Amino acid sequence: MPFYRRFLAGMPEYLARYYWWAYLWRAGIWFFDHQPIINAILFGQYQRLMAETLRRYHPQPGGRTLQLTCVYGSLTPALLARTNAGLHIADVAPQQLDLARRKTAQSLDKPLYPACMNAESLGYASDSFDTVVLFFLLHEMPPSARENTLAEMLRIIHPGGSILITEYCELPERHCLYRFMPFRWLLARLEPFLPGFWQENLQEKLQHAAAIHGKYIRQYGKQASLFSGFYRVIEYRVFI
Ligand SMILES: C[S@@+](CC[C@H](N)C(=O)[O-])C[C@H]1O[C@@H](n2cnc3c(N)ncnc32)[C@H](O)[C@@H]1O
Known part of the structure; x- marks a missing residue:
């Protein structure tokens, strides 16, 4: 039996097969949730990515926010x-939700509502969120899972709501890291769906997902392009 199958129970196949070591294995979870490790993985850009994401985050008083999947840090x-x-916060891995609970245990006055769900089929009502935050999720999904997740996100967000996405940019052909073939090879081994994500037009995909629910999206403000166009933080608003 391939080793990854030990992590399969209840998990999407791609998550167990390609990311068991990062998100499902206890030792991996302990290892990766350290600031120096997270920062190293993001080439020292973690604080800037966080700052740009939070700079765009303006929840309405009483507005509902969903962080779609857990993140380290x-x-x-x-x-x-x-x-x-x-x-x-919704994630398919209970061990990741436990980590999120532990990290927010001090915030007694502000509740965290963790839910164990697959992002491809969310158990939330349509039009029930003002803001959805996606932090480095999409590039870790195969195309069909990405498409389903975007469709679900556009279903649960209400018109007037906003979507905050922090991700890799489109194909960074001119970036020195991308041009260094051994690095590109290594990154594609660790992140097998990133090469496909690099080729996709995110705005078109979002527009398509919005149209399924009779909505459309517009980019709001300027995209933050970080690390010479390797990463981006972008906000979209949703309309009918
Ligand atoms: C947000 S992504 C990447 C996070 C990023 N590498 C970081 O930590 O900053 C990782 C999370 O997505 C979750 N995940 C992946 N596919 C999922 C799916 N289909 N439904 C729900 N959660 C999913 C994993 O369990 C994991 O907790």
């Missing part, structure tokens, strides 16, 4: 601190 406590109505 301090994004969840930082969002919770800025969200009066409490923060919803």
Whole structure:
């Protein structure tokens, strides 16, 4: 039996197969949730990525926010601190939700609402969130899972709401890291869906997902392009 199958129970196949060591294995979870490791993985850009994401985060008083999937580092406590109505967080891995709970245990006055769900089929009502935050999720999904997740996100967000996405930019052909073939090879081994994500037009995909629910999206403000166009932080608003 391939080793990854030990992590399969209840998990999407791609998550167990390609990311068991990062998100499902206890030792991996312990290892990766350290600031120097997170920062090293993001080439020293973590604080800037966080700052640009939080700079665009303006929850309405009483507005509902969903952080779609857990992340390592301090994004969840930082969002919770800025969200009066409490923060919803959904992830398919219970061990990741436990980590999010532990990290926010001190925030007694602001509730965290963790939910164990597959992002491809969310158990939230349509039009029930004002803001959805996606932090480095999409590039870790195969195309069909990405498409389903975007469609679900556009279903649960209400017109007038906003979507905050922090991700890799489109194909960074001119970036020195991308041009260094051994690095490109290594990154594609660790992140097998990133090469496909690099080729996609995110705005078109979002527009398509919005149209399924009779909505459309518009970019709001300027995209932050970080690390010479390797990463981006971008906000979209949703309309009918
Ligand atoms: C947000 S992504 C990447 C996070 C990024 N590498 C970081 O930590 O900053 C990782 C999370 O997505 C979750 N995940 C992946 N596919 C999912 C799916 N289909 N539904 C729900 N959660 C998913 C994993 O369990 C994991 O907790």
